Amino acid sequence: DAPHPFHGDHQAGITTPVQDHLHLASFDLSSRAxxxxxxxxxxxxxxAASRLTQGLDVSASGAVAGPLDAPPDDTGEAFGLPASSLTITIGLGPTLFELDGVDRFGIADRRPPGLAPLPPFLGDVLKAESSHGDLCIQACADDPQVAVHAIRNLSRIAFGTAHVRWSQMGFGRTSRTTTAQATPRNLFGFKDGTANVLADDAASLERSVWVAPTDEPAWMAGGSYLVARKIEMLMETWDRVQLGEQQTIIGRDKDVGAPLSGGEELTDPDFDVEVDGAPAIDVASHVRLAHPDNNGGAQMLRRGYNYVDGSNALGRLDAGLFFLAYVRDVEQFVTVQRHLSTDLLNEYVRHVGSATFAIPPGTQPGGWIGETLL
Ligand code: HEM
Incomplete structure (x- = not known):
C-alpha cells in the first residue's frame, strides 16, 4: 500500500483506515524546557514524522549512513521495512497550557476551554501511571515493529526536553473508520465499531470530529480532540456469562452484530421494539445507552485497540480496551460516558487510565504541528 501522507489539512491517523497496531506515548516536558x-x-x-511515515529513516544519515564513531541517528529496527501504513498524530495535553497554576510557555490564555482533565466518572479507578501528559504521539501501523520504532525514535529526539510519562501498545483494532473495512471484534468477542463515524461521511465529520473555523479557539480550526481511556476488561468473569446475557449486556447479537431489535449488522437499532412485553434492546444495554439518539445526538469517531499487558499474580489476563475517540468537543465524550453510569457492561470493565489532548490541525510541507498555536 502507498504510504499515508504526513501533510494535509487535518493530521493523519484520525480518519485514516484504522491500522492493526498502535503505540501511543504520553510525554511530560522537562521542568527546564x-x-x-x-x-x-x-x-x-x-x-521526523514526515520521513518515518514514508518508510524512511528518521534522518538522512539514518541507521547506517552516519559516521562510525557516533551513535546512529536512527535506531535501525525498521530499516528495510516498508512504511506499513504508519501515521503519526501529535497532541497537546491540558498541562502544557497550565501546570499547577504556572503558565510555563506563555499559552495559558490560548487553552481551548474544553481541554482539561476529564471530570470523575462513577467507577473510575484511574492510575497516575496511565493518565494525563503534556504531549502525546499516537503511532499506528500495520506492523508493530514500525509503530514501536516511531515512538522510540521520536522519544530519542525529545531527550533533554521531554520524557515519556507512559506509553501503551495495542493490537487488533476495535473499530473501523471506512465503509470498506470489515468490523473487527474486541476481546469480549463482539463486533466493535459497527456504528462509528466513518471517513466517508463528510457531514458527520464536520459535525462531530473536526473543530470548525467558527469554534473557539481559532488556532484549533481543522483539529480535533482525543480522549484516551485505558479500560481493563475482566475477561475471566465475562467468559462465565451466558451467551444470551452477554448479548443483552451489549444490545447486539454476537454472531453478525445485529441489534437485538432485528435486522443485519448495519440495521439501525430500534429501541421501541418489544419481545414478550420487554424492550428487545435492554434499557441498560451498552448500545442503547451509548447511542446518539439517547445522548442528544453526541457522536464520536472511535479508534481504539485491544491491549494485553501480560497476566497478573492470579494468572488472569491484564487486558482490555485502549479506548480512543476523536471529537470536535470533549463534552461529546463526557455526555456519553456519564450516560453509561448504569451500563450493564460496567460489572465487567474498569477505567484505569485517562488522558485528553488537543490535536492541532495538519500542516503543509515545511510547516510543523503546533504552528497555529506557537
Ligand atoms: C458500541 C463495546 C466502552 C461508546 C459498542 C459496541 C460494542 C462496544 C460491542 C457495539 C458495536 C458498535 O456499534 O461499535 C465496548 C466495550 C467497552 C466499551 C467492550 C469497554 C471495554 C465504551 C465507552 C464509550 C463507548 C467508554 C464512550 C464513552 C460506544 C458508542 C457505540 C458503542 C458511541 C455506538 C452506539 C451506537 O450508535 O449504536 N461498544 N464499548 N463504548 N460504544 Fe462501546
Missing part, C-alpha cells in the same frame, strides 16, 4: 525548546521539539517531531 522553555517555549523555544517546545517549538524546536514540535518542529523536529514534524520533520
Amino acid at each position: 522553555t517555549r523555544k525548546d517546545l517549538v524546536a521539539l514540535l518542529k523536529d517531531w514534524s520533520y
Whole structure:
C-alpha cells in the first residue's frame, strides 16, 4: 500500500483506515524546557514524522549512513521495512497550557476551554501511571515493529526536553473508520465499531470530529480532540456469562452484530421494539445507552485497540480496551460516558487510565504541528 501522507489539512491517523497496531506515548516536558525548546521539539517531531511515515529513516544519515564513531541517528529496527501504513498524530495535553497554576510557555490564555482533565466518572479507578501528559504521539501501523520504532525514535529526539510519562501498545483494532473495512471484534468477542463515524461521511465529520473555523479557539480550526481511556476488561468473569446475557449486556447479537431489535449488522437499532412485553434492546444495554439518539445526538469517531499487558499474580489476563475517540468537543465524550453510569457492561470493565489532548490541525510541507498555536 502507498504510504499515508504526513501533510494535509487535518493530521493523519484520525480518519485514516484504522491500522492493526498502535503505540501511543504520553510525554511530560522537562521542568527546564522553555517555549523555544517546545517549538524546536514540535518542529523536529514534524520533520521526523514526515520521513518515518514514508518508510524512511528518521534522518538522512539514518541507521547506517552516519559516521562510525557516533551513535546512529536512527535506531535501525525498521530499516528495510516498508512504511506499513504508519501515521503519526501529535497532541497537546491540558498541562502544557497550565501546570499547577504556572503558565510555563506563555499559552495559558490560548487553552481551548474544553481541554482539561476529564471530570470523575462513577467507577473510575484511574492510575497516575496511565493518565494525563503534556504531549502525546499516537503511532499506528500495520506492523508493530514500525509503530514501536516511531515512538522510540521520536522519544530519542525529545531527550533533554521531554520524557515519556507512559506509553501503551495495542493490537487488533476495535473499530473501523471506512465503509470498506470489515468490523473487527474486541476481546469480549463482539463486533466493535459497527456504528462509528466513518471517513466517508463528510457531514458527520464536520459535525462531530473536526473543530470548525467558527469554534473557539481559532488556532484549533481543522483539529480535533482525543480522549484516551485505558479500560481493563475482566475477561475471566465475562467468559462465565451466558451467551444470551452477554448479548443483552451489549444490545447486539454476537454472531453478525445485529441489534437485538432485528435486522443485519448495519440495521439501525430500534429501541421501541418489544419481545414478550420487554424492550428487545435492554434499557441498560451498552448500545442503547451509548447511542446518539439517547445522548442528544453526541457522536464520536472511535479508534481504539485491544491491549494485553501480560497476566497478573492470579494468572488472569491484564487486558482490555485502549479506548480512543476523536471529537470536535470533549463534552461529546463526557455526555456519553456519564450516560453509561448504569451500563450493564460496567460489572465487567474498569477505567484505569485517562488522558485528553488537543490535536492541532495538519500542516503543509515545511510547516510543523503546533504552528497555529506557537
Ligand atoms: C458500541 C463495546 C466502552 C461508546 C459498542 C459496541 C460494542 C462496544 C460491542 C457495539 C458495536 C458498535 O456499534 O461499535 C465496548 C466495550 C467497552 C466499551 C467492550 C469497554 C471495554 C465504551 C465507552 C464509550 C463507548 C467508554 C464512550 C464513552 C460506544 C458508542 C457505540 C458503542 C458511541 C455506538 C452506539 C451506537 O450508535 O449504536 N461498544 N464499548 N463504548 N460504544 Fe462501546
